[in-house]
Amino acid sequence: MSSDSIALNTAVESTRPIGDRLHDWVTTVDHKKLGIMYILYALVFLVIGGIEATIMRIQLIVPHNHFVSPQVFNEMFTMHGTTMIFFVAMPIMFGFANYLLPLMIGARDMAFPRLNAWSFWLAAFGGLLLYFSFIGGNGLYGAGGAPDVGWFAYAPLTARVFSIGHSTDFWTLGLLVSGIGSIGTAANIVATVLCMRCPGMTLGKMPLLAWMNLVMAGLVLLAISPLTAAQIMLSLDRYLGAHFFDTQAGGSAVIWMHFFWIFGHPEVYVLVIPAFAFASEIIPVFSRKPIFGYPVMVAATVAIGFVSFTVWAHHMFTVGMNSYANSFFTISTMIVGVPTGIKIFNWIGTMWGGKIQFKTPMLFCIGFLLQFLIAGLTGIMLAVAPFDWQLGNSYFVVAHFHYVIVGAILFALFGAFYYWFPKMSGRMYNERLGKWHFWLFLIGFHLTFDFMHIPGLLGMPRRIYTYEPGRGWDIWNLIITVGVFFQAAGILVFVCNLLWSRVRGPVCTSDPWDAWTLEWSTSSPPPEYNFAAIPVVRSRRPLWDIKHPEDPDWKYE
Amino acid sequence: MLRTHHRALVQGVGGLFAEILVLLAFLLSATSQCFGGPANPSPANIFRPSSTPADEVFRISLFVLIIAALIFAVVFCLLVYSLVKFRRRPDDDGREPPPVYGSNQVELAWTVLPILIVLVLFLATARVIHSVEDAPKPPEAVEVIAIGHQFWWEFRYPSLGVVTANELHVPVSDPSYPTPTYIELHSADTDHSFWVPRLAGKTDLIPNRTNNMWIDPHEVGIYVGQCAQYCGTQHAKMLLRVYVDTKEQFHQWAQEEAQPARAGDPVSEGRRVFETTACINCHAISGTVADGQFGPDLTHLMSRETIASGAALNTPENLRLWIHDPEAIKPGSLMPAMQLSDQDLDAVTAYLETLR
Numbered sequence: 001m002s003s004d005s006i007a008l009n010t011a012v013e014s015t016r017p018i019g020d021r022l023h024d025w026v027t028t029v030d031h032k033k034l035g036i037m038y039i040l041y042a043l044v045f046l047v048i049g050g051i052e053a054t055i056m057r058i059q060l061i062v063p064h065n066h067f068v069s070p071q072v073f074n075e076m077f078t079m080h081g082t083t084m085i086f087f088v089a090m091p092i093m094f095g096f097a098n099y100l101l102p103l104m105i106g107a108r109d110m111a112f113p114r115l116n117a118w119s120f121w122l123a124a125f126g127g128l129l130l131y132f133s134f135i136g137g138n139g140l141y142g143a144g145g146a147p148d149v150g151w152f153a154y155a156p157l158t159a160r161v162f163s164i165g166h167s168t169d170f171w172t173l174g175l176l177v178s179g180i181g182s183i184g185t186a187a188n189i190v191a192t193v194l195c196m197r198c199p200g201m202t203l204g205k206m207p208l209l210a211w212m213n214l215v216m217a218g219l220v221l222l223a224i225s226p227l228t229a230a231q232i233m234l235s236l237d238r239y240l241g242a243h244f245f246d247t248q249a250g251g252s253a254v255i256w257m258h259f260f261w262i263f264g265h266p267e268v269y270v271l272v273i274p275a276f277a278f279a280s281e282i283i284p285v286f287s288r289k290p291i292f293g294y295p296v297m298v299a300a301t302v303a304i305g306f307v308s309f310t311v312w313a314h315h316m317f318t319v320g321m322n323s324y325a326n327s328f329f330t331i332s333t334m335i336v337g338v339p340t341g342i343k344i345f346n347w348i349g350t351m352w353g354g355k356i357q358f359k360t361p362m363l364f365c366i367g368f369l370l371q372f373l374i375a376g377l378t379g380i381m382l383a384v385a386p387f388d389w390q391l392g393n394s395y396f397v398v399a400h401f402h403y404v405i406v407g408a409i410l411f412a413l414f415g416a417f418y419y420w421f422p423k424m425s426g427r428m429y430n431e432r433l434g435k436w437h438f439w440l441f442l443i444g445f446h447l448t449f450d451f452m453h454i455p456g457l458l459g460m461p462r463r464i465y466t467y468e469p470g471r472g473w474d475i476w477n478l479i480i481t482v483g484v485f486f487q488a489a490g491i492l493v494f495v496c497n498l499l500w501s502r503v504r505g506p507v508c509t510s511d512p513w514d515a516w517t518l519e520w521s522t523s524s525p526p527p528e529y530n531f532a533a534i535p536v537v538r539s540r541r542p543l544w545d546i547k548h549p550e551d552p553d554w555k556y557e
Numbered sequence: 558m559l560r561t562h563h564r565a566l567v568q569g570v571g572g573l574f575a576e577i578l579v580l581l582a583f584l585l586s587a588t589s590q591c592f593g594g595p596a597n598p599s600p601a602n603i604f605r606p607s608s609t610p611a612d613e614v615f616r617i618s619l620f621v622l623i624i625a626a627l628i629f630a631v632v633f634c635l636l637v638y639s640l641v642k643f644r645r646r647p648d649d650d651g652r653e654p655p656p657v658y659g660s661n662q663v664e665l666a667w668t669v670l671p672i673l674i675v676l677v678l679f680l681a682t683a684r685v686i687h688s689v690e691d692a693p694k695p696p697e698a699v700e701v702i703a704i705g706h707q708f709w710w711e712f713r714y715p716s717l718g719v720v721t722a723n724e725l726h727v728p729v730s731d732p733s734y735p736t737p738t739y740i741e742l743h744s745a746d747t748d749h750s751f752w753v754p755r756l757a758g759k760t761d762l763i764p765n766r767t768n769n770m771w772i773d774p775h776e777v778g779i780y781v782g783q784c785a786q787y788c789g790t791q792h793a794k795m796l797l798r799v800y801v802d803t804k805e806q807f808h809q810w811a812q813e814e815a816q817p818a819r820a821g822d823p824v825s826e827g828r829r830v831f832e833t834t835a836c837i838n839c840h841a842i843s844g845t846v847a848d849g850q851f852g853p854d855l856t857h858l859m860s861r862e863t864i865a866s867g868a869a870l871n872t873p874e875n876l877r878l879w880i881h882d883p884e885a886i887k888p889g890s891l892m893p894a895m896q897l898s899d900q901d902l903d904a905v906t907a908y909l910e911t912l913r
Binding site: 069071074148154155156247248251252253254287289290294318320322326327331334337338341342344345351352353354355357366369370373374378384386389390392393394458462466467471553557 | 613645683754
């Protein structure tokens with residue numbers, strides 16, 4: 001699929017037989033091709049995960065609906081969550097990191113190109129393994145299909161007594177395999193950022209995107225390991241008679257929660273920090289001003305990275321921790337609000353006094369800013385442990401984290417798609433379709449996720465396949481589901497725009513946005529090995545220095 | 558002292574916002590009420606607390622909501638202002654705006670201010686955490702052991718000798734003479750969570766672990782809630798009803814529940830069928846040979862308004878359907894279809910109808 005939709009730009013390439021071109025893509029170690037494969041792979045899973053969400057929302061559109069069985073509904077929310085986190089959000093962030101990092105730091109490839117390819121294929125096979133459960137999950141027992149234990153798979157629901165057949169094993173092994181791939185990519189990103197920068201690019205002169213991906217990769221290294229360990233322990237429980245989480249034999253269900261959330265919370269930052277990175281590149285260019293407070297932005301990112309490892313048990317306020325533990329995780333969680341607040345103010349500071357152009361990438365970044373602000377504020381509410389005793393595991397929480405993941409992360413990602421699409425494809429997207437995508441998706445998003453807070457306040461827990469009429473939830477669930485169709489329409493416009501523009505879009509120059517970072521100094525799409533001569537930089541905006549020799553940045557930074 | 562400080566803050570500074578939010582809460586409760594059928598006299602709503610722990614949460618939540626609303630208003634206005642004011646005009650001269658790399662004073666301000674807000678929020682929160690979690694148990698407290706099962710609730714009152722299921726009865730608690738109910742939470746299988754929004758926040762029931770919570774409902778009535786931690790196929794229909802009775806009603810109820818099953822006709826056909834099929838492997842009826850532990854105790858089944866953990870009203874038709882084909886009411890429930898003949902089905906239903 002990837003081979004014929006993204007061909008190289010030269011005439012020689014496009015006349016080669018398709019088998020050869022496919023072979024090129026499968027065996028490639030080029031960071032740009034791997035980046036694009038990561039992104040396309042994630043987009044396919046985005047559509048699959050979106051279909052799963054739509055099935056759930058159709059089931060919940062009215063009370064006592066019989067669209068799917070409880071079993072299927074439980075499989076849908078498990079697969080939706082697992083897919084979106086592990087096989088959409090992470091690979092798509094790795095894809096952008098892979099594609100952009102070497103270009104932005106003036107390098108010819110990642111530090112370890114073959115490790116890069118190996119990591120991608122592991123992630124890809126992890127996803128296939130998970131989805132093979134729809135066929136193979138029955139095992140010998142005739143029970144289950146896809147896993148139905150929820151994306152955080154709380155013990156002891158995953159024990160063999162409660163989860164017969166092999167569906168849970170596909171979940172465990174799928175994440176284990178892709179997790180090893182994630183570790184490989186993270187190590188590669190760290191090495192690339194630390195060792196491959198072009199002459200003159202000190203750490204303090206790196207684009208913010210490089211800084212933020214460095215922090216993201218550090219988080220992946222530290223956060224995926226406990227998850228991998230827990231998956232191995234769970235497999236030992238299931239097949240070798242260990243009793244880590246087997247409560248029937250004295251194991252601890254709570255230990256699983258700790259293992260999962262010491263991964264799970266930093267994971268949120270693994271996803272949102274690259275989204276910050278996109279916003280930190282796009283907002284300055286479309287405001288025509290350098291980022292406001294670069295050193296503070298770096299410091300805030302690093303601070304978020306550290307603090308994110310001290311907050312995991314705020315997912316566990318209802319498990320009966322004592323008042324000291326609950327107080328600790330309340331304050332540590334609230335502290336995250338300080339560096340994130342700084343970032344929001346700095347982005348507004350960047351726009352302040354600029355000349356803002358409302359192109360599609362910028363529109364998505366503005367949506368990101370607004371929605372991330374609201375997500376942060378509901379996050380503060382959930383950090384208040386007593387408030388969480390009411391809101392936790394309700395639809396309020398579902399609304400909150402979709403505000404983060406869709407409202408903030410996905411919006412920033414769409415901004416990134418439109419911003420770097422000309423670089424990756426050599427062609428410009430259709431601006432009118434881009435705006436249609438933005439408005440449809442914005443309306444759909446707010447219909448769905450604004451109103452989703454309310455049933456949570458009215459006592460509707462998450463993960464229920466049906467509900468009785470007369471509890472005040474009906475109208476809200478109807479509105480939520482209607483919003484889904486607007487979002488789906490937006491995605492459809494987006495996919496059409498990408499496909500059409502890839503083939504028919506006007507050919508664009510190497511620097512269509514009049515931007516300032518190194519990826520815009522090479523052709524669109526960039527040649528193999530990126531730069532004919534390795535660039536030398538003197539400031540954070542090397543292209544600005546070239547375009548404005550009378551007023552270069554390096555004099556002021 | 559913190560408490561009065563916090564109250565003063567709510568009533569003083571944010572009085573207007575509090576009123577708006579309370580109005581919103583009432584609007585929410587109004588919608589939930591106009592959808593409320595006769596089976597649900599009191600729809601769940603975290604903004605209509607009727608018990609001290611829920612009330613404490615309600616008040617801290619208003620405080621947090623006010624602060625969040627203020628922050629939102631300020632940042633939203635800044636964002637909209639900068640978008641409108643600094644948009645590129647049609648008559649733009651094409652020159653780049655002056656670059657500004659940052660400002661130590663401004664950045665210090667928007668670092669310190671959030672830290673102060675966090676500090677205030679934390680202190681107010683810590684007070685509520687302490688007052689709910691560390692509340693001393695008065696000697697008058699009613700003690701209940703709640704055990705979560707896939708997909709129903711078992712309630713035991715050790716000092717009253719009562720065992721029942723799915724419908725928790727507690728006495729109303731007069732603030733001047735409080736009789737709170739302290740609930741010890743266990744699980745027989747997977748994780749569950751006890752959540753009745755108008756009475757208290759949720760607390761999980763976790764196997765191999767003992768959790769505790771308490772409620773002191775101020776008003777007589779029925780309060781609905783449900784399991785709030787995914788526990789398996791039928792998590793959705795693991796509903797929960799709390800009956801807050803007057804003290805007299807409660808003691809009368811407890812006395813009746815503590816009795817063994819009314820004898821009825823000892824050789825009734827239904828009782829024979831019940832005691833000679835697998836029913837007794839899972840269900841107990843005190844005073845008979847039925848002493849199963851996996852399913853709900855049926856000794857006083859007819860004292861309950863619902864069956865199948867709130868999934869259906871306790872009518873003879875529903876009861877018969879439930880025994881005949883549990884999947885019809887609650888697909889994925891662990892109760893097997895008993896494959897009884899129509900005659901046996903009628904007999905067992907008639908027998909169960911005598912268990913008052």
